[in-house]
Amino acid sequence: MSTGIDLGRPSSGDVIDLITEDHRRFEKLLAQLRDGTADRDAVRRAFAHVLIAHGEAEEELxxxxLARRSDDVGGDEVEHGREEHAEGNEALLAVLELKGTDTQAFADAVEHLSNLVAHHIAEEELTILKPARQEVPENVRFELGEKWSARRNELISQNCGTEANVRRIVNAAQRSGLLDEDG
Structure with missing residues (x-):
């Protein structure tokens, strides 16, 4: 996957810091998507790869x-995080499906995606990452960081953010009940 946009390729570190760094990357890419001077098509492709790789690696690994190792990060927080990933992926698919990037429909779809991602970032950092930083031992967080980075980078290399793959992920989320029927 090559867009000329820095997708980040971490290889190690505290998983909490790595996830938070990706959150800042999301915010920058979303700002570029709203910027009329950016190559919006390249930015949306880059954003799709990073968002999908990030979320899939996070849910998998x-x-x-974190749910096992932290008293304050339980199944409800994890399930809610998975639901918010699914909602963000559904909004991402809507952005990817649009043919042009200079339309009101594109601007509206990007705004919806931005709002969902911003909400998820704030909530995840407060209800999952903050307690995990305090309760999960540093060696576990660094081990997770290495595994998460490797999986994230592997998914990016596999072009995980293609429209077809995002559609597959959204369809799977719908079948598993993570998304409302009316989407």
Whole structure:
């Protein structure tokens, strides 16, 4: 996946810091999507790869460990995080499906996506990451950071943010009940 946009390729670190760094990356890419001077098509493709890789690696590797290792991060927080990932992925699909990037429909879809992502970032950082930083031992967080980074980077290399793959992920979320029927 090559867009000329820095997607970040971490290889190690505290998983909490790595996830938070990606959150800041999301905010920058979303700002570029709203910027009429940016190559919006390249930015949306880059954003799609990072968002999907981040969330898939997080759900697969990080959420289960944090839920087991932290008294304050339970199944409800993890399930809510998964639901918010699904909602963000559904909004991302709407952005990817639009043909042009200079339309009101595109601006509206990006605004909806931005609002969902901003809400998720704030909530995840407060209800999952903050307690995990305090309750999960540093060595576990660094081990998770290495695993999460490797999986995230692998998914980006596999072009995980393609419209077809995002549609597959959204359809799976709908089938599993993570998304409302009316979407």
């Amino acid at each position: 990080v959420y289960p460990v």
